[in-house]
Structures are given as C-alpha cells and as structure tokens.
Amino acid sequence: MRNRVVFTTGVSGSGKSTIGVLLADRLGWAFVDADDLHPAANVEKMAAGIPLTDDDRWPWLRAVGAAAASRIEHADAAGTAGASGESAGVVVACSALRRVYRDVLREADPGAVFVQLVGSAALIGDRLRARQHHFMPATLLGSQLATLEPLGADEAGLAVVVSAGPETVVAEIISGLALT
Numbered sequence: 001m002r003n004r005v006v007f008t009t010g011v012s013g014s015g016k017s018t019i020g021v022l023l024a025d026r027l028g029w030a031f032v033d034a035d036d037l038h039p040a041a042n043v044e045k046m047a048a049g050i051p052l053t054d055d056d057r058w059p060w061l062r063a064v065g066a067a068a069a070s071r072i073e074h075a076d077a078a079g080t081a082g083a084s085g086e087s088a089g090v091v092v093a094c095s096a097l098r099r100v101y102r103d104v105l106r107e108a109d110p111g112a113v114f115v116q117l118v119g120s121a122a123l124i125g126d127r128l129r130a131r132q133h134h135f136m137p138a139t140l141l142g143s144q145l146a147t148l149e150p151l152g153a154d155e156a157g158l159a160v161v162v163s164a165g166p167e168t169v170v171a172e173i174i175s176g177l178a179l180t
Helices: 016-027 040-047 054-078 099-108 121-130 138-147 166-176
Strands: 004-009 030-033 089-093 113-118 157-161
Touching: 004 016, 004 054, 004 099, 016 030, 016 089, 016 113, 016 166, 030 054, 040 054, 054 089, 054 099, 121 138, 157 166
Parallel strands: 004 089, 004 113, 030 089, 113 157
Antiparallel strands: none
C-alpha cells in the first residue's frame, strides 16, 4: 500500500484535532494540525468573530496541502513504507468545509481521503463553549454550519458521527477506510 494522506475535516469543535491525533497515534503516522498553519491575520480575524473569506483561505489551504505532501515525500524518501507493505502516512486536521477547499487539498495529493466529522449543532456548540484558549469563538459556528458541504459521492472518504467517544470514532474510521 502506498503512503497516504487522511484529512479529518468538519466544523470547529467537531473533534478534528482530537480524532486526528488519536488516529495518527493508532496508525503510527505523522500528524499535522492545519490551524497551526494559519497566518496571523486569519487567526486575528477569527478571534474577533469575523468569518474568513475564500481569499483568506486559498493561501492557507495551499500551505496545508504542501505540508501534507511534504510529510509524504519525507516518508517516501525515508522508505518508511517498509518491505511488509505497511503504509506510512499523515493525518491532517483541517476544516475543509466546502468541496472546492477539498479540491485545493487534492491538488497536493490526488489520493487524499477525507473523514468528515459531523454532529448536531447543540453538541458542537457545547464543545465550543467548553473550550478554553482557542481562537475560534462559538459565535462562528452558525457560519461554519452554513458553509459545510457534505462529501460528494465521488469524493474518497466517509462521514462519521462524533457523538460517540473518540476511541469509538477512531475505530469506525480505521474500519471504514480499511486502514489496518
């Protein structure tokens, strides 16, 4: 199996980073949090309760795709896929709310797979309000939900409901994507 990129996607508070870290740990893969790649201007805008525009997102999404591709290239160069045929990969936590955003990420790796983490507005809102020290305020949840586009039937990946615990969600992802 070749090296792979799996994106954990969804609105803020859906568990992209929590699930992404756990999934990467379980698979022995690298992890990248796309939030760490936002330019300061984007973080300041969101912290002020102002939704990002597509013009804000395009350079960031290209940087996210490049970071994922770089991790895979590094794994290929290091030969970490191994003789056993096990894959090396990277899990990237990135909102990727719209198909056009996922298309930009696929430019860096056409074989990328997307796991869309979904939950009720009430559940996600509760999670956001309980968070501390995160730049994304709960007041932007409505705009994110309005922007969210489900994965298309022709997009590689799956949607997973996040109301279960993180371990259950990760097990469902591993099974659903046949990552074992």
